[in-house]
Amino acid sequence: MDINSVIEQLDWHREPLGLYEPIGYTLSAGGKRLRPTLCMIGAQIFGGEEKAVLPAALALEIFHNFTLLHDDVMDKATVRRGRACVHIRWNENTAILSGDQMMIEAYKQLSQVDEKHLPHVLRLFNQMATEICEGQQYDVDFEQREDVSIADYMQMIRLKTSVLLATALRIGAYIGGANEEEQKALYEYGICIGLAFQIQDDYLDCYGDPKTFGKAIGGDIKERKKTWLWLTAQHEGGDQQELASKDYDRVINEYNRLGVPELALQQIHQLTEKGLRYLDNIPQGEATNRLRRLADQLVNRQS
Amino acid sequence: MDINSVIEQLDWHREPLGLYEPIGYTLSAGGKRLRPTLCMIGAQIFGGEEKAVLPAALALEIFHNFTLLHDDVMDKATVRRGRACVHIRWNENTAILSGDQMMIEAYKQLSQVDEKHLPHVLRLFNQMATEICEGQQYDVDFEQREDVSIADYMQMIRLKTSVLLATALRIGAYIGGANEEEQKALYEYGICIGLAFQIQDDYLDCYGDPKTFGKAIGGDIKERKKTWLWLTAQHEGGDQQELASKDYDRVINEYNRLGVPELALQQIHQLTEKGLRYLDNIPQGEATNRLRRLADQLVNRQS
Numbered sequence: 001m002d003i004n005s006v007i008e009q010l011d012w013h014r015e016p017l018g019l020y021e022p023i024g025y026t027l028s029a030g031g032k033r034l035r036p037t038l039c040m041i042g043a044q045i046f047g048g049e050e051k052a053v054l055p056a057a058l059a060l061e062i063f064h065n066f067t068l069l070h071d072d073v074m075d076k077a078t079v080r081r082g083r084a085c086v087h088i089r090w091n092e093n094t095a096i097l098s099g100d101q102m103m104i105e106a107y108k109q110l111s112q113v114d115e116k117h118l119p120h121v122l123r124l125f126n127q128m129a130t131e132i133c134e135g136q137q138y139d140v141d142f143e144q145r146e147d148v149s150i151a152d153y154m155q156m157i158r159l160k161t162s163v164l165l166a167t168a169l170r171i172g173a174y175i176g177g178a179n180e181e182e183q184k185a186l187y188e189y190g191i192c193i194g195l196a197f198q199i200q201d202d203y204l205d206c207y208g209d210p211k212t213f214g215k216a217i218g219g220d221i222k223e224r225k226k227t228w229l230w231l232t233a234q235h236e237g238g239d240q241q242e243l244a245s246k247d248y249d250r251v252i253n254e255y256n257r258l259g260v261p262e263l264a265l266q267q268i269h270q271l272t273e274k275g276l277r278y279l280d281n282i283p284q285g286e287a288t289n290r291l292r293r294l295a296d297q298l299v300n301r302q303s
Numbered sequence: 304m305d306i307n308s309v310i311e312q313l314d315w316h317r318e319p320l321g322l323y324e325p326i327g328y329t330l331s332a333g334g335k336r337l338r339p340t341l342c343m344i345g346a347q348i349f350g351g352e353e354k355a356v357l358p359a360a361l362a363l364e365i366f367h368n369f370t371l372l373h374d375d376v377m378d379k380a381t382v383r384r385g386r387a388c389v390h391i392r393w394n395e396n397t398a399i400l401s402g403d404q405m406m407i408e409a410y411k412q413l414s415q416v417d418e419k420h421l422p423h424v425l426r427l428f429n430q431m432a433t434e435i436c437e438g439q440q441y442d443v444d445f446e447q448r449e450d451v452s453i454a455d456y457m458q459m460i461r462l463k464t465s466v467l468l469a470t471a472l473r474i475g476a477y478i479g480g481a482n483e484e485e486q487k488a489l490y491e492y493g494i495c496i497g498l499a500f501q502i503q504d505d506y507l508d509c510y511g512d513p514k515t516f517g518k519a520i521g522g523d524i525k526e527r528k529k530t531w532l533w534l535t536a537q538h539e540g541g542d543q544q545e546l547a548s549k550d551y552d553r554v555i556n557e558y559n560r561l562g563v564p565e566l567a568l569q570q571i572h573q574l575t576e577k578g579l580r581y582l583d584n585i586p587q588g589e590a591t592n593r594l595r596r597l598a599d600q601l602v603n604r605q606s
Contacts, residue, residue, distance in 0.1 A: 019436060100403075100406065104436065107432075119414065119418045130411070137319040
């Protein structure tokens with residue numbers, strides 16, 4: 001099943017148009033469709049049927065896009081996936097209300113999960129949704145805090161990014177028939193891969209190739225964001241004045257002097273390896289190998 | 304069970320405080336607790352246990368308060384229940400994110416519903432949530448539209464206000480053991496009472512006693528809102544210039560000349576009577592009589 005075409009074929013031509021058009025606009029903008037893909041693979045590993053896991057996979061993708069929509073309002077972002085953000089193309093109120101409706105649409109998809117699985121899936125989904133909001137709040141809080149540690153940062157990206165990937169795998173595995181231990185192994189794989197994914201994001205924002213990265217390089221430095229690279233430079237005793245700069249070259253020179261890019265690549269590698277080891281504890285086969293390749297792709301991606 | 308004290312005792316002292324404090328602030332501000340009360344009564348009529356219906360009742364109240372929180376951002380309101388709105392006391396981003404988390408908290412409560420009731424309750428809840436968003440969108444759309452009919456307005460307030468009251472009763476009745484026909488009778492009672500409630504709101508905004516109404520009289524006129532009174536004045540052939548005014552006395556004089564207040568009271572009365580007739584089709588007793596008294600109270604309220 002091509003999950004992307006299923007998503008693109010969802011019909012949003014409904015009244016009131018002002019509510020549903022922005023949802024269609026958001027969901028048709030593409031993206032990696034990583035979360036529903038992980039959910040489907042999670043089920044496949046245990047011989048689960050695609051049809052049984054599809055509603056949960058769609059719920060995860062819709063929820064993910066809802067978080068992007070509201071995050072873009074909060075971050076005052078202007079462009080997402082090469083298009084104007086909803087609050088730019090329409091207005092802020094539209095982004096708030098259509099975002100709310102998107103979250104409800106996610107729960108509507110979820111309500112299509114088989115009744116024998118629904119109670120547990122709903123609880124896993126709610127727990128994930130809460131943790132994503134908590135992660136976003138910590139992200140906001142960190143902007144004002146001067147005492148953010150690397151451990152704080154890892155916990156924040158675990159909540160904001162990893163938990164969604166991990167829960168996608170876990171829900172798929174649960175519906176597919178995995179036992180508790182197997183579900184947890186896949187969940188932990190997802191956590192590790194999510195953390196590696198985010199640090200890779202931080203790395204590419206500084207060291208990516210502008211031709212392939214898809215957005216301008218150095219955005220994090222310009223906004224003085226407390227990324228993994230910046231916090232590690234602090235931890236390595238970097239020069240305060242250099243690190244406080246918004247100048248790309250000055251900060252990058254300091255990162256390079258401290259060996260931060262090497263440390264980042266090492267951390268990404270370690271997290272990926274740790275994630276891959278969890279895959280030894282689940283049934284082997286083509287679906288599990290897809291997760292191995294996926295980990296490689298995420299780590300070696302240039303965008 | 305005192306539903307108000309159950310709500311006030313929910314614990315929101317959790318990290319990150321920036322996410323949860325505004326939720327506690329919102330839910331401790333009081334209000335009529337009408338939706339959870341209706342849900343509990345709906346169950347009582349059919350001999351349902353309070354404990355079985357409580358999670359759904361809480362979900363409805365939390366969801367209702369979430370909609371107020373986001374609506375206040377969109378309406379740029381400043382005060383709610385005598386306190387600064389969340390986006391004023393904190394900021395807009397906080398109101399968006401804590402509001403999102405409140406919706407998730409509503410679904411968390413819902414997930415506590417007994418497994419045998421959960422799938423149907425979740426579907427009823429999702430349908431209601433969608434209709435409330437649609438109602439809010441129509442409300443926004445109507446500000447820009449010049450061709451809003453009284454029927455359009457009734458449909459909008461049915462979605463925005465009535466459906467929540469009706470679904471509260473219906474979910475309570477369903478959990479309490481009502482059959483489909485009884486659930487529908489209670490739902491229709493809720494729709495009628497909700498419509499009467501909203502028209503009463505419009506009426507009080509013009510003709511209420513400032514001492515008991517709790518907010519300034521004439522707000523709708525000042526904002527040139529297309530309320531039931533205003534649309535009826537249009538329909539009765541009111542003077543366009545007078546009705547286009549933002550001046551309280553001019554608009555009220557025109558309403559009075561056209562007999563609009565009498566028409567409003569008549570409409571409120573008719574809707575209430577219609578609602579009460581639905582109660583003839585369900586088991587009689589103290590709980591059903593409470594719904595009769597509630598209808599009277601809502602119609603005769605001054606605030």
